[in-house]
Amino acid sequence: MGSSGANKTRFGGLGKWWGVLAGALLIAAWINSAAGPAAVATLSAAVLIWCFFQAPVSCGAPVRGRTDGCRNNAAGLLLGCHIRQHRWQKLKMLILRRQVRTFCAGLFSDGKAVIVTLAGLGSFVSGLVALVPGVIVK
Numbered sequence: 001m002g003s004s005g006a007n008k009t010r011f012g013g014l015g016k017w018w019g020v021l022a023g024a025l026l027i028a029a030w031i032n033s034a035a036g037p038a039a040v041a042t043l044s045a046a047v048l049i050w051c052f053f054q055a056p057v058s059c060g061a062p063v064r065g066r067t068d069g070c071r072n073n074a075a076g077l078l079l080g081c082h083i084r085q086h087r088w089q090k091l092k093m094l095i096l097r098r099q100v101r102t103f104c105a106g107l108f109s110d111g112k113a114v115i116v117t118l119a120g121l122g123s124f125v126s127g128l129v130a131l132v133p134g135v136i137v138k
Contacts, residue, residue, distance in 0.1 A: 016054055016055075016056060016075075018050065018054075019046070019047055019049075019050025019051065019054065019055060019119075022043055022046040022047050022050060023047050023119055023123070025043055026040065026043040026044060026047055026123065026126060029043055030126070037130040037131065037133075038130075040126060040127070040129075040130035041127050041130040041131055043123075043126075044123040044124070044126040044127030044130060045123075045127060047119060047120070047123035048120055048123045048124055048127065050076075051076065051077060051116050051117070051119055051120030051123070052076050052077055052078045052120065053075065053076040053078060053079060054075050054076050055075070055076050055077065055112075055116040055119075056073060056074075056075065056112065057073075057074055057076070057077060057110075057112050057113045057116055058070070058071055058072070058073065058074060058109065058110060058112065058113065059071070059072045059073070059074040059080050059081035059083075059086055059090075060074070060090075060106035060109055060113075061080050061081070061083075061085075061086035061089040061090055061093075062089060062102070068109070069106065069109075070083070070086055072086075074086075077107060077113070077116060077117065077120065078090065078091075078094070090103070093106075
């Protein structure tokens with residue numbers, strides 16, 4: 001007897017949300033002063049990688065006939081949806097100078113993208129602060 005396919009992934013689809021757990025641990029590491037800068041930097045890098053490559057957001061690649069872009073689900077801010085051409089379009093948006101503004105506007109296009117973008121920026125700043133000694137005033 002075959003499976004219906006609804007629960008084929010490990011953990012029932014919750015595996016793509018590991019970055020939220022890493023973000024919660026990052027906040028706890030900042031609150032708890034016993035966690036060292038290595039732990040904070042590692043968790044910051046994990047959250048940043050999740051935001052770039054695995055966070056569930058909308059694709060946003062340019063599509064003919066739509067001003068808001070592709071609305072398919074994508075994995076991460078830097079990757080497009082299941083359509084191969086959209087992945088290349090998102091990459092070209094980062095490289096071509098004329099399209100960087102469009103890519104940056106897509107980072108704040110909807111609620112999910114805003115939250116993932118702010119989480120990525122916060123984890124980047126958190127990693128920098130953890131790596132540069134003497135920045136935090138005690």
